[in-house]
Amino acid sequence: MKVKMILPSLTEARSPLFRPIKYSLFPPLGLATLAAFLDPDDEVDLQDEHVERIDHDDEPELVVIQVYITNASRAYRHADHYRAKGAHVCLGGLHVTALPEEAAAHADTIFLGPGEDTWQEFLRDFRAGRPQARYTAPAKRSIHGLPPIRRDLIKRHLYLVPNSLVVTRGCPHRCDFCYKEAFFQGGNGFYTQRVDEALAEIERLPGKHLYFLDDHLFGDARFASMLFDGMKGMGRVWQSAATIQSVLKPGLLEKAAESGLRSLFVGLESLSAANLRDHSKVQNLNRDYRAGIRRLHEHGVMINASFVFGMDDDGPDVFERTVEWAVESSIETSTFHVMTPYPGTGLYDRIVREGRLLHRDWDRYDTRHAVFRPARMSPEELESGYWRAYRDFYRWRNIFQGAAGHDNLADGLRHFSYAAGWKKFEKLWHLLIRCKQVSLGLPLLERSLDRFSMRGKRDFEGGAAGVAPRIPASSSSTTPTAS
Numbered sequence: 001m002k003v004k005m006i007l008p009s010l011t012e013a014r015s016p017l018f019r020p021i022k023y024s025l026f027p028p029l030g031l032a033t034l035a036a037f038l039d040p041d042d043e044v045d046l047q048d049e050h051v052e053r054i055d056h057d058d059e060p061e062l063v064v065i066q067v068y069i070t071n072a073s074r075a076y077r078h079a080d081h082y083r084a085k086g087a088h089v090c091l092g093g094l095h096v097t098a099l100p101e102e103a104a105a106h107a108d109t110i111f112l113g114p115g116e117d118t119w120q121e122f123l124r125d126f127r128a129g130r131p132q133a134r135y136t137a138p139a140k141r142s143i144h145g146l147p148p149i150r151r152d153l154i155k156r157h158l159y160l161v162p163n164s165l166v167v168t169r170g171c172p173h174r175c176d177f178c179y180k181e182a183f184f185q186g187g188n189g190f191y192t193q194r195v196d197e198a199l200a201e202i203e204r205l206p207g208k209h210l211y212f213l214d215d216h217l218f219g220d221a222r223f224a225s226m227l228f229d230g231m232k233g234m235g236r237v238w239q240s241a242a243t244i245q246s247v248l249k250p251g252l253l254e255k256a257a258e259s260g261l262r263s264l265f266v267g268l269e270s271l272s273a274a275n276l277r278d279h280s281k282v283q284n285l286n287r288d289y290r291a292g293i294r295r296l297h298e299h300g301v302m303i304n305a306s307f308v309f310g311m312d313d314d315g316p317d318v319f320e321r322t323v324e325w326a327v328e329s330s331i332e333t334s335t336f337h338v339m340t341p342y343p344g345t346g347l348y349d350r351i352v353r354e355g356r357l358l359h360r361d362w363d364r365y366d367t368r369h370a371v372f373r374p375a376r377m378s379p380e381e382l383e384s385g386y387w388r389a390y391r392d393f394y395r396w397r398n399i400f401q402g403a404a405g406h407d408n409l410a411d412g413l414r415h416f417s418y419a420a421g422w423k424k425f426e427k428l429w430h431l432l433i434r435c436k437q438v439s440l441g442l443p444l445l446e447r448s449l450d451r452f453s454m455r456g457k458r459d460f461e462g463g464a465a466g467v468a469p470r471i472p473a474s475s476s477s478t479t480p481t482a483s
Protein backbone atom coordinates (compact mmCIF):
# COMPACT_ATOMS: atom_id res chain seq x y z
CA MET A 1 0.00 0.00 0.00
CA LYS A 2 1.22 3.52 -0.84
CA VAL A 3 0.75 5.82 2.16
CA LYS A 4 1.36 9.54 2.30
CA MET A 5 1.60 11.25 5.69
CA ILE A 6 1.54 15.04 5.92
CA LEU A 7 2.12 17.54 8.69
CA PRO A 8 0.84 20.74 7.03
CA SER A 9 2.23 24.07 8.13
CA LEU A 10 0.70 27.46 8.67
CA THR A 11 1.57 30.20 6.16
CA GLU A 12 4.33 31.78 8.24
CA ALA A 13 6.40 28.61 8.25
CA ARG A 14 6.50 28.59 4.43
CA SER A 15 7.55 32.20 3.99
CA PRO A 16 10.65 32.57 1.78
CA LEU A 17 11.39 35.89 3.49
CA PHE A 18 11.65 34.81 7.09
CA ARG A 19 11.00 31.46 8.76
CA PRO A 20 11.23 31.49 12.53
CA ILE A 21 13.48 28.77 13.91
CA LYS A 22 10.63 27.39 16.01
CA TYR A 23 9.21 25.62 12.95
CA SER A 24 12.47 23.77 12.32
CA LEU A 25 12.86 22.53 15.86
CA PHE A 26 10.83 19.33 16.11
CA PRO A 27 10.05 16.52 13.64
CA PRO A 28 6.50 15.17 13.16
CA LEU A 29 6.50 12.76 16.05
CA GLY A 30 2.75 12.02 16.04
CA LEU A 31 2.78 10.82 12.42
CA ALA A 32 6.01 8.83 12.89
CA THR A 33 4.30 7.16 15.87
CA LEU A 34 1.33 6.17 13.69
CA ALA A 35 3.59 5.02 10.84
CA ALA A 36 4.96 2.33 13.16
CA PHE A 37 1.63 0.47 12.85
CA LEU A 38 1.87 0.13 9.07
CA ASP A 39 3.11 -3.09 7.49
CA PRO A 40 6.81 -3.36 6.69
CA ASP A 41 6.02 -3.66 2.98
CA ASP A 42 3.81 -0.54 2.90
CA GLU A 43 5.47 2.30 1.01
CA VAL A 44 5.41 5.36 3.31
CA ASP A 45 6.27 8.94 2.49
CA LEU A 46 6.20 11.31 5.49
CA GLN A 47 6.38 15.00 4.60
CA ASP A 48 6.54 17.94 7.00
CA GLU A 49 5.58 21.20 5.35
CA HIS A 50 7.32 23.23 8.07
CA VAL A 51 10.62 22.19 6.51
CA GLU A 52 9.91 20.97 2.94
CA ARG A 53 7.60 21.51 0.00
CA ILE A 54 4.77 18.96 -0.25
CA ASP A 55 4.93 16.92 -3.42
CA HIS A 56 1.41 16.89 -4.80
CA ASP A 57 2.10 14.88 -7.95
CA ASP A 58 2.14 11.46 -6.31
CA GLU A 59 -0.71 8.91 -6.28
CA PRO A 60 -1.05 7.47 -2.76
CA GLU A 61 -3.94 5.20 -1.84
CA LEU A 62 -4.07 6.40 1.73
CA VAL A 63 -3.37 9.96 2.94
CA VAL A 64 -2.91 10.74 6.63
CA ILE A 65 -2.95 14.37 7.72
CA GLN A 66 -2.35 15.84 11.18
CA VAL A 67 -4.41 18.92 11.94
CA TYR A 68 -3.67 21.53 14.59
CA ILE A 69 -5.58 24.77 14.83
CA THR A 70 -3.40 27.16 12.85
CA ASN A 71 -2.60 24.65 10.11
CA ALA A 72 -6.24 23.59 9.69
CA SER A 73 -7.05 25.60 6.56
CA ARG A 74 -3.89 24.34 4.89
CA ALA A 75 -4.61 20.77 6.02
CA TYR A 76 -8.05 20.93 4.38
CA ARG A 77 -6.50 22.08 1.09
CA HIS A 78 -4.15 19.10 1.03
CA ALA A 79 -7.06 16.84 1.95
CA ASP A 80 -9.30 18.20 -0.82
CA HIS A 81 -6.48 17.78 -3.35
CA TYR A 82 -5.93 14.10 -2.54
CA ARG A 83 -9.62 13.30 -2.29
CA ALA A 84 -10.10 14.73 -5.78
CA LYS A 85 -7.39 12.30 -6.91
CA GLY A 86 -9.29 9.38 -5.39
CA ALA A 87 -7.14 8.71 -2.31
CA HIS A 88 -8.74 7.78 1.01
CA VAL A 89 -8.03 10.77 3.26
CA CYS A 90 -7.72 10.48 7.06
CA LEU A 91 -7.68 13.55 9.29
CA GLY A 92 -6.78 13.46 12.96
CA GLY A 93 -5.18 15.50 15.74
CA LEU A 94 -6.21 18.18 18.21
CA HIS A 95 -8.26 20.38 15.93
CA VAL A 96 -10.18 17.47 14.42
CA THR A 97 -11.04 16.30 17.91
CA ALA A 98 -12.24 19.77 18.89
CA LEU A 99 -14.27 20.38 15.72
CA PRO A 100 -15.09 17.03 14.10
CA GLU A 101 -17.90 18.34 11.87
CA GLU A 102 -15.66 20.98 10.32
CA ALA A 103 -12.95 18.40 9.57
CA ALA A 104 -15.37 15.73 8.34
CA ALA A 105 -16.26 17.90 5.34
CA HIS A 106 -12.70 17.34 4.04
CA ALA A 107 -12.09 13.72 4.98
CA ASP A 108 -13.14 10.16 4.29
CA THR A 109 -12.30 9.23 7.88
CA ILE A 110 -11.74 11.39 10.94
CA PHE A 111 -10.12 10.40 14.24
CA LEU A 112 -10.96 11.84 17.62
CA GLY A 113 -8.41 11.77 20.43
CA PRO A 114 -5.03 10.06 20.65
CA GLY A 115 -4.48 7.78 17.65
CA GLU A 116 -2.65 4.72 18.96
CA ASP A 117 -5.74 2.50 19.31
CA THR A 118 -8.08 3.89 16.66
CA TRP A 119 -5.43 3.92 13.97
CA GLN A 120 -4.81 0.17 14.36
CA GLU A 121 -8.54 -0.49 14.23
CA PHE A 122 -8.89 1.66 11.11
CA LEU A 123 -6.01 -0.13 9.35
CA ARG A 124 -7.70 -3.48 9.94
CA ASP A 125 -11.01 -2.12 8.60
CA PHE A 126 -9.39 -0.38 5.65
CA ARG A 127 -7.50 -3.48 4.56
CA ALA A 128 -10.76 -5.41 4.85
CA GLY A 129 -12.44 -2.84 2.59
CA ARG A 130 -14.83 -1.39 5.19
CA PRO A 131 -13.33 1.78 6.68
CA GLN A 132 -15.65 3.81 8.89
CA ALA A 133 -16.17 7.56 8.71
CA ARG A 134 -15.25 8.25 12.33
CA TYR A 135 -13.14 6.60 15.02
CA THR A 136 -13.14 7.79 18.62
CA ALA A 137 -10.35 6.89 21.05
CA PRO A 138 -11.51 4.43 23.74
CA ALA A 139 -11.82 5.63 27.34
CA LYS A 140 -9.11 3.29 28.57
CA ARG A 141 -5.89 4.05 26.76
CA SER A 142 -2.35 2.96 27.09
CA ILE A 143 0.99 3.60 25.44
CA HIS A 144 2.56 0.40 26.73
CA GLY A 145 4.09 -1.97 24.22
CA LEU A 146 3.97 0.38 21.21
CA PRO A 147 6.13 -0.52 18.22
CA PRO A 148 9.23 1.70 17.89
CA ILE A 149 8.52 5.10 16.31
CA ARG A 150 9.45 5.12 12.60
CA ARG A 151 12.32 7.56 13.02
CA ASP A 152 13.77 6.32 9.74
CA LEU A 153 11.03 8.40 8.03
CA ILE A 154 12.25 11.61 9.71
CA LYS A 155 14.68 13.78 7.75
CA ARG A 156 16.88 14.49 10.73
CA HIS A 157 19.13 17.04 9.04
CA LEU A 158 16.18 19.43 8.60
CA TYR A 159 15.65 19.83 12.36
CA LEU A 160 17.59 21.50 15.11
CA VAL A 161 16.17 19.05 17.66
CA PRO A 162 15.70 15.72 15.88
CA ASN A 163 15.75 13.82 19.17
CA SER A 164 12.33 14.85 20.47
CA LEU A 165 10.24 12.30 22.32
CA VAL A 166 7.16 11.98 24.54
CA VAL A 167 7.02 9.38 27.27
CA THR A 168 3.71 10.46 28.82
CA ARG A 169 0.43 11.66 27.34
CA GLY A 170 -1.69 14.48 28.71
CA CYS A 171 -1.39 16.07 32.12
CA PRO A 172 -2.75 15.47 35.63
CA HIS A 173 -4.14 19.03 35.86
CA ARG A 174 -7.15 20.81 34.41
CA CYS A 175 -6.43 24.38 33.38
CA ASP A 176 -9.42 25.80 31.51
CA PHE A 177 -7.40 27.12 28.54
CA CYS A 178 -5.66 23.85 27.77
CA TYR A 179 -6.43 21.48 24.91
CA LYS A 180 -6.26 18.54 27.27
CA GLU A 181 -9.87 18.24 28.42
CA ALA A 182 -11.21 18.25 24.86
CA PHE A 183 -8.57 15.93 23.46
CA PHE A 184 -8.64 13.26 26.17
CA GLN A 185 -12.38 13.59 26.82
CA GLY A 186 -14.20 10.56 28.14
CA GLY A 187 -11.08 8.73 29.27
CA ASN A 188 -7.81 8.86 31.15
CA GLY A 189 -6.20 12.28 30.68
CA PHE A 190 -2.75 11.38 31.90
CA TYR A 191 -0.79 8.18 31.37
CA THR A 192 2.79 7.12 30.94
CA GLN A 193 4.93 4.70 28.99
CA ARG A 194 6.64 1.86 30.80
CA VAL A 195 9.98 3.04 32.18
CA ASP A 196 11.97 0.29 30.44
CA GLU A 197 10.34 1.15 27.11
CA ALA A 198 11.04 4.86 27.57
CA LEU A 199 14.69 4.08 28.36
CA ALA A 200 14.92 1.81 25.31
CA GLU A 201 13.57 4.65 23.15
CA ILE A 202 16.24 6.97 24.55
CA GLU A 203 18.96 4.38 23.86
CA ARG A 204 17.85 4.26 20.22
CA LEU A 205 18.41 8.02 19.79
CA PRO A 206 21.85 8.97 18.48
CA GLY A 207 23.92 11.85 19.86
CA LYS A 208 23.60 13.62 23.15
CA HIS A 209 20.71 16.08 23.21
CA LEU A 210 17.07 15.13 23.95
CA TYR A 211 13.89 17.19 24.13
CA PHE A 212 10.96 15.64 26.00
CA LEU A 213 7.82 17.26 24.54
CA ASP A 214 5.63 15.98 27.38
CA ASP A 215 3.20 18.50 28.82
CA HIS A 216 4.40 17.73 32.36
CA LEU A 217 7.30 15.30 32.56
CA PHE A 218 7.28 15.35 36.38
CA GLY A 219 3.50 14.69 36.44
CA ASP A 220 3.80 11.12 37.72
CA ALA A 221 6.52 11.37 40.34
CA ARG A 222 7.13 7.62 40.57
CA PHE A 223 7.51 7.20 36.82
CA ALA A 224 9.71 10.30 36.51
CA SER A 225 11.92 9.25 39.38
CA MET A 226 12.57 5.80 37.85
CA LEU A 227 13.13 7.37 34.45
CA PHE A 228 15.73 9.80 35.79
CA ASP A 229 17.45 7.02 37.74
CA GLY A 230 17.65 5.01 34.54
CA MET A 231 19.02 7.97 32.57
CA LYS A 232 21.80 8.67 35.04
CA GLY A 233 25.16 7.94 33.45
CA MET A 234 23.79 7.95 29.88
CA GLY A 235 25.66 11.18 29.17
CA ARG A 236 22.60 13.00 27.86
CA VAL A 237 21.68 16.67 28.13
CA TRP A 238 17.99 17.28 27.93
CA GLN A 239 15.13 19.77 28.10
CA SER A 240 11.49 19.41 29.02
CA ALA A 241 8.45 20.96 30.73
CA ALA A 242 7.05 20.70 34.26
CA THR A 243 5.10 22.75 36.78
CA ILE A 244 6.45 25.22 39.32
CA GLN A 245 4.82 23.09 41.99
CA SER A 246 6.84 20.02 40.99
CA VAL A 247 10.03 22.07 40.87
CA LEU A 248 9.50 23.32 44.40
CA LYS A 249 9.07 19.82 45.78
CA PRO A 250 12.38 18.32 46.93
CA GLY A 251 13.58 15.15 45.20
CA LEU A 252 12.65 14.98 41.54
CA LEU A 253 14.45 18.08 40.32
CA GLU A 254 17.67 16.83 41.91
CA LYS A 255 17.40 13.51 40.08
CA ALA A 256 16.45 15.21 36.82
CA ALA A 257 19.47 17.52 36.98
CA GLU A 258 21.79 14.60 37.76
CA SER A 259 20.50 12.76 34.70
CA GLY A 260 21.16 15.74 32.41
CA LEU A 261 18.26 18.22 32.68
CA ARG A 262 19.58 21.62 31.59
CA SER A 263 16.52 23.71 30.77
CA LEU A 264 12.90 23.48 31.82
CA PHE A 265 9.77 25.07 30.34
CA VAL A 266 7.52 26.18 33.19
CA GLY A 267 4.04 27.64 32.73
CA LEU A 268 4.05 30.53 35.21
CA GLU A 269 1.22 32.07 33.15
CA SER A 270 0.43 35.04 35.38
CA LEU A 271 1.62 36.93 38.46
CA SER A 272 -2.00 37.47 39.49
CA ALA A 273 -3.66 35.01 41.85
CA ALA A 274 -7.09 36.08 40.57
CA ASN A 275 -6.08 35.11 37.03
CA LEU A 276 -4.74 31.75 38.12
CA ARG A 277 -7.92 31.04 40.04
CA ASP A 278 -10.11 32.14 37.11
CA HIS A 279 -8.44 29.60 34.86
CA SER A 280 -8.24 26.75 37.38
CA LYS A 281 -4.46 26.93 37.36
CA VAL A 282 -4.63 25.97 41.01
CA GLN A 283 -1.29 24.19 40.97
CA ASN A 284 0.41 27.59 40.66
CA LEU A 285 -1.48 29.20 43.53
CA ASN A 286 0.53 30.03 46.62
CA ARG A 287 3.73 28.93 44.93
CA ASP A 288 6.77 31.08 45.47
CA TYR A 289 7.81 31.50 41.82
CA ARG A 290 11.14 33.04 42.69
CA ALA A 291 12.02 30.20 45.05
CA GLY A 292 11.28 27.79 42.19
CA ILE A 293 13.53 29.73 39.83
CA ARG A 294 16.30 29.80 42.43
CA ARG A 295 15.99 26.06 42.92
CA LEU A 296 16.32 25.49 39.18
CA HIS A 297 19.40 27.71 39.00
CA GLU A 298 20.95 26.05 42.03
CA HIS A 299 20.72 22.75 40.19
CA GLY A 300 22.19 24.13 36.99
CA VAL A 301 18.87 24.22 35.16
CA MET A 302 17.79 27.19 33.05
CA ILE A 303 14.16 28.22 32.93
CA ASN A 304 11.98 29.03 29.94
CA ALA A 305 9.07 30.74 31.66
CA SER A 306 5.76 30.98 29.86
CA PHE A 307 3.38 33.91 30.45
CA VAL A 308 -0.12 34.51 29.14
CA PHE A 309 -1.51 38.03 28.66
CA GLY A 310 -5.13 39.14 28.44
CA MET A 311 -6.73 37.36 31.38
CA ASP A 312 -9.50 39.28 33.11
CA ASP A 313 -7.29 40.66 35.87
CA ASP A 314 -4.73 42.03 33.36
CA GLY A 315 -4.75 45.79 32.83
CA PRO A 316 -2.57 47.71 30.37
CA ASP A 317 0.36 47.72 32.84
CA VAL A 318 0.67 43.91 32.88
CA PHE A 319 3.29 43.77 30.12
CA GLU A 320 5.85 46.07 31.73
CA ARG A 321 5.30 44.58 35.19
CA THR A 322 5.75 41.04 33.97
CA VAL A 323 8.87 41.76 31.93
CA GLU A 324 10.45 43.69 34.77
CA TRP A 325 9.74 40.85 37.16
CA ALA A 326 11.11 38.23 34.74
CA VAL A 327 14.34 40.17 34.15
CA GLU A 328 14.83 40.71 37.88
CA SER A 329 14.30 36.99 38.44
CA SER A 330 17.12 36.11 35.98
CA ILE A 331 14.80 34.04 33.86
CA GLU A 332 16.89 32.97 30.87
CA THR A 333 14.16 32.78 28.24
CA SER A 334 10.51 33.78 28.31
CA THR A 335 7.68 32.75 26.04
CA PHE A 336 4.78 35.19 25.92
CA HIS A 337 1.29 34.42 24.64
CA VAL A 338 -1.87 36.33 23.97
CA MET A 339 -4.53 34.28 25.74
CA THR A 340 -6.31 32.23 23.08
CA PRO A 341 -9.60 30.42 23.63
CA TYR A 342 -9.18 27.14 21.75
CA PRO A 343 -12.39 25.44 20.64
CA GLY A 344 -13.23 22.55 22.92
CA THR A 345 -11.86 24.24 26.05
CA GLY A 346 -13.77 25.61 29.03
CA LEU A 347 -12.27 29.01 28.28
CA TYR A 348 -13.70 29.00 24.74
CA ASP A 349 -17.19 28.13 25.98
CA ARG A 350 -17.06 30.93 28.54
CA ILE A 351 -15.81 33.57 26.09
CA VAL A 352 -18.50 32.57 23.57
CA ARG A 353 -21.17 32.64 26.31
CA GLU A 354 -20.06 36.13 27.31
CA GLY A 355 -20.22 37.32 23.69
CA ARG A 356 -16.52 38.21 23.67
CA LEU A 357 -15.27 36.10 20.76
CA LEU A 358 -14.23 38.35 17.86
CA HIS A 359 -13.99 35.79 15.04
CA ARG A 360 -13.32 32.17 14.13
CA ASP A 361 -10.45 32.68 11.73
CA TRP A 362 -8.37 29.78 13.04
CA ASP A 363 -5.25 31.02 11.20
CA ARG A 364 -5.06 33.82 13.72
CA TYR A 365 -5.49 31.59 16.78
CA ASP A 366 -1.71 31.55 17.06
CA THR A 367 -1.37 33.19 20.51
CA ARG A 368 -0.13 36.39 18.91
CA HIS A 369 -3.51 37.80 17.89
CA ALA A 370 -6.29 38.92 20.20
CA VAL A 371 -9.24 36.84 19.03
CA PHE A 372 -11.51 37.88 21.91
CA ARG A 373 -12.36 41.10 23.73
CA PRO A 374 -10.21 41.37 26.89
CA ALA A 375 -11.86 42.67 30.09
CA ARG A 376 -9.53 45.52 30.97
CA MET A 377 -7.97 46.68 27.69
CA SER A 378 -8.71 46.75 23.98
CA PRO A 379 -7.69 43.90 21.64
CA GLU A 380 -5.23 46.31 20.01
CA GLU A 381 -3.62 47.14 23.36
CA LEU A 382 -3.32 43.45 24.10
CA GLU A 383 -1.55 42.69 20.83
CA SER A 384 0.80 45.65 20.96
CA GLY A 385 1.59 44.94 24.62
CA TYR A 386 2.43 41.37 23.73
CA TRP A 387 4.93 42.41 21.04
CA ARG A 388 6.38 45.05 23.37
CA ALA A 389 6.92 42.43 26.06
CA TYR A 390 8.99 40.30 23.66
CA ARG A 391 10.97 43.29 22.47
CA ASP A 392 11.66 44.52 25.99
CA PHE A 393 12.53 41.18 27.52
CA TYR A 394 15.08 40.46 24.80
CA ARG A 395 16.72 43.90 24.73
CA TRP A 396 20.50 43.62 25.13
CA ARG A 397 20.24 45.67 28.30
CA ASN A 398 17.79 43.24 29.84
CA ILE A 399 19.68 40.14 28.72
CA PHE A 400 22.77 41.62 30.43
CA GLN A 401 20.82 42.50 33.55
CA GLY A 402 19.25 39.05 33.80
CA ALA A 403 22.61 37.34 33.23
CA ALA A 404 24.31 39.54 35.83
CA GLY A 405 21.76 38.46 38.43
CA HIS A 406 23.21 34.92 38.71
CA ASP A 407 25.48 34.22 41.61
CA ASN A 408 28.31 32.77 39.54
CA LEU A 409 29.99 33.71 36.30
CA ALA A 410 29.43 30.40 34.50
CA ASP A 411 25.65 30.60 34.89
CA GLY A 412 25.67 34.27 33.88
CA LEU A 413 27.62 33.46 30.71
CA ARG A 414 25.35 30.57 29.92
CA HIS A 415 22.29 32.77 30.42
CA PHE A 416 23.75 35.38 28.11
CA SER A 417 24.76 33.03 25.30
CA TYR A 418 21.55 31.00 25.41
CA ALA A 419 19.14 33.97 25.43
CA ALA A 420 21.13 35.91 22.82
CA GLY A 421 21.55 32.78 20.68
CA TRP A 422 17.81 32.29 20.38
CA LYS A 423 16.64 35.83 19.95
CA LYS A 424 19.48 37.95 18.62
CA PHE A 425 20.55 35.78 15.70
CA GLU A 426 17.20 34.98 14.11
CA LYS A 427 18.45 35.99 10.66
CA LEU A 428 21.33 33.54 10.97
CA TRP A 429 18.90 30.76 11.92
CA HIS A 430 16.83 31.69 8.88
CA LEU A 431 19.90 31.40 6.65
CA LEU A 432 20.71 27.95 8.03
CA ILE A 433 17.10 26.89 7.40
CA ARG A 434 17.25 28.18 3.80
CA CYS A 435 20.48 26.25 3.20
CA LYS A 436 18.97 23.13 4.83
CA GLN A 437 21.84 23.21 7.32
CA VAL A 438 19.92 23.85 10.51
CA SER A 439 21.37 20.75 12.17
CA LEU A 440 24.73 22.57 12.22
CA GLY A 441 23.29 24.50 15.16
CA LEU A 442 22.89 21.43 17.35
CA PRO A 443 26.47 21.30 18.73
CA LEU A 444 26.07 24.99 19.58
CA LEU A 445 22.79 24.32 21.37
CA GLU A 446 24.37 21.44 23.30
CA ARG A 447 27.33 23.57 24.29
CA SER A 448 25.21 26.48 25.46
CA LEU A 449 23.03 24.12 27.51
CA ASP A 450 25.81 22.14 29.04
CA ARG A 451 27.99 24.56 30.91
CA PHE A 452 27.42 22.53 34.00
CA SER A 453 31.00 21.31 34.36
CA MET A 454 32.19 24.93 34.36
CA ARG A 455 30.03 25.86 37.28
CA GLY A 456 32.01 26.62 40.43
CA LYS A 457 30.82 25.77 43.89
CA ARG A 458 27.87 27.95 44.75
CA ASP A 459 27.73 30.32 47.63
CA PHE A 460 24.01 30.69 47.36
CA GLU A 461 22.57 32.39 50.38
CA GLY A 462 18.92 31.75 49.65
CA GLY A 463 17.48 35.27 49.67
CA ALA A 464 19.17 36.92 46.71
CA ALA A 465 16.39 37.01 44.18
CA GLY A 466 13.98 39.35 45.89
CA VAL A 467 10.25 39.26 46.45
CA ALA A 468 8.18 36.46 44.98
CA PRO A 469 4.50 36.74 44.21
CA ARG A 470 2.98 34.84 47.14
CA ILE A 471 -0.15 33.52 45.58
CA PRO A 472 -3.08 32.60 47.80
CA ALA A 473 -3.58 28.89 48.16
CA SER A 474 -5.36 25.94 46.73
CA SER A 475 -4.07 22.54 45.55
CA SER A 476 -1.98 20.80 42.87
CA SER A 477 0.22 21.43 39.40
CA THR A 478 0.11 22.63 35.28
CA THR A 479 0.17 22.06 31.57
CA PRO A 480 2.91 24.01 29.93
CA THR A 481 4.40 23.04 26.58
CA ALA A 482 7.39 23.78 24.52
CA SER A 483 5.86 25.43 21.50
Ligand code: B12
Binds near residue numbers: 025070179343365479
Ligand atom coordinates in the same frame (compact mmCIF):
# COMPACT_ATOMS: atom_id res chain seq x y z
C1 B12 B 1 5.94 20.07 18.79
C2 B12 B 1 4.81 21.07 19.01
C3 B12 B 1 4.72 22.11 18.11
C4 B12 B 1 5.53 22.22 16.85
C5 B12 B 1 4.62 21.63 15.72
C6 B12 B 1 5.33 20.88 14.68
C7 B12 B 1 5.64 19.46 15.11
N1 B12 B 1 6.75 19.04 14.66
O1 B12 B 1 4.89 18.77 15.75
C8 B12 B 1 5.65 23.77 16.72
C9 B12 B 1 6.83 24.26 17.54
C10 B12 B 1 5.76 24.28 15.32
C11 B12 B 1 4.36 24.18 17.43
C12 B12 B 1 3.78 25.39 17.22
C13 B12 B 1 2.59 25.77 17.83
N2 B12 B 1 1.89 25.08 18.72
CO1 B12 B 1 2.43 23.36 19.40
N3 B12 B 1 2.94 21.80 20.29
C14 B12 B 1 3.90 20.95 20.08
C15 B12 B 1 3.86 19.91 21.22
C16 B12 B 1 4.82 20.42 22.30
C17 B12 B 1 4.23 18.48 20.92
C18 B12 B 1 3.48 17.81 19.77
C19 B12 B 1 3.85 16.36 19.76
O2 B12 B 1 4.80 15.96 19.11
N4 B12 B 1 3.14 15.54 20.55
C20 B12 B 1 3.40 14.12 20.68
C21 B12 B 1 2.67 13.30 19.62
C22 B12 B 1 2.86 11.82 19.88
O3 B12 B 1 1.30 13.58 19.75
P1 B12 B 1 0.46 14.33 18.63
O4 B12 B 1 1.37 15.13 17.75
O5 B12 B 1 -0.66 15.04 19.27
O6 B12 B 1 -0.12 13.11 17.75
C23 B12 B 1 -1.05 12.21 18.31
C24 B12 B 1 -2.52 12.60 18.17
O7 B12 B 1 -2.73 13.98 17.99
C25 B12 B 1 -3.08 11.77 17.07
N5 B12 B 1 -3.01 12.27 15.70
C26 B12 B 1 -2.45 13.36 15.19
N6 B12 B 1 -2.66 13.44 13.88
C27 B12 B 1 -3.35 12.38 13.52
C28 B12 B 1 -3.82 11.96 12.29
C29 B12 B 1 -4.55 10.75 12.21
C30 B12 B 1 -5.07 10.30 10.90
C31 B12 B 1 -4.74 9.97 13.38
C32 B12 B 1 -5.38 8.66 13.33
C33 B12 B 1 -4.28 10.41 14.63
C34 B12 B 1 -3.59 11.61 14.67
O8 B12 B 1 -2.30 10.59 17.15
C35 B12 B 1 -0.96 10.90 17.56
C36 B12 B 1 -0.52 9.78 18.48
O9 B12 B 1 -1.37 9.73 19.60
C37 B12 B 1 2.36 20.02 21.68
C38 B12 B 1 2.09 19.61 23.11
C39 B12 B 1 1.92 18.12 23.22
N7 B12 B 1 2.44 17.59 24.29
O10 B12 B 1 1.36 17.45 22.36
C40 B12 B 1 2.06 21.49 21.39
C41 B12 B 1 0.67 21.90 20.97
C42 B12 B 1 0.19 20.92 19.94
N8 B12 B 1 0.86 23.19 20.34
C43 B12 B 1 -0.09 24.03 20.55
C44 B12 B 1 -0.12 25.34 20.06
C45 B12 B 1 -1.24 26.22 20.59
C46 B12 B 1 0.81 25.79 19.15
C47 B12 B 1 0.75 27.13 18.47
C48 B12 B 1 -0.58 27.30 17.72
C49 B12 B 1 0.83 28.33 19.37
C50 B12 B 1 2.07 28.52 20.13
N9 B12 B 1 2.30 29.75 20.45
O11 B12 B 1 2.82 27.64 20.43
C51 B12 B 1 1.95 27.06 17.50
C52 B12 B 1 1.46 26.95 16.06
C53 B12 B 1 2.21 27.82 15.23
C54 B12 B 1 1.55 29.13 15.27
N10 B12 B 1 2.32 30.19 15.40
O12 B12 B 1 0.35 29.20 15.15
C55 B12 B 1 -1.18 23.45 21.38
C56 B12 B 1 -2.37 23.04 20.48
C57 B12 B 1 -3.73 23.53 20.90
C58 B12 B 1 -4.76 23.21 19.83
N11 B12 B 1 -5.99 23.14 20.27
O13 B12 B 1 -4.48 23.00 18.66
C59 B12 B 1 -0.41 22.25 22.06
C60 B12 B 1 -1.29 21.07 22.44
C61 B12 B 1 0.27 22.83 23.29
C62 B12 B 1 -0.70 23.23 24.39
N12 B12 B 1 -0.70 22.53 25.50
O14 B12 B 1 -1.44 24.16 24.28
N13 B12 B 1 3.92 23.20 18.26
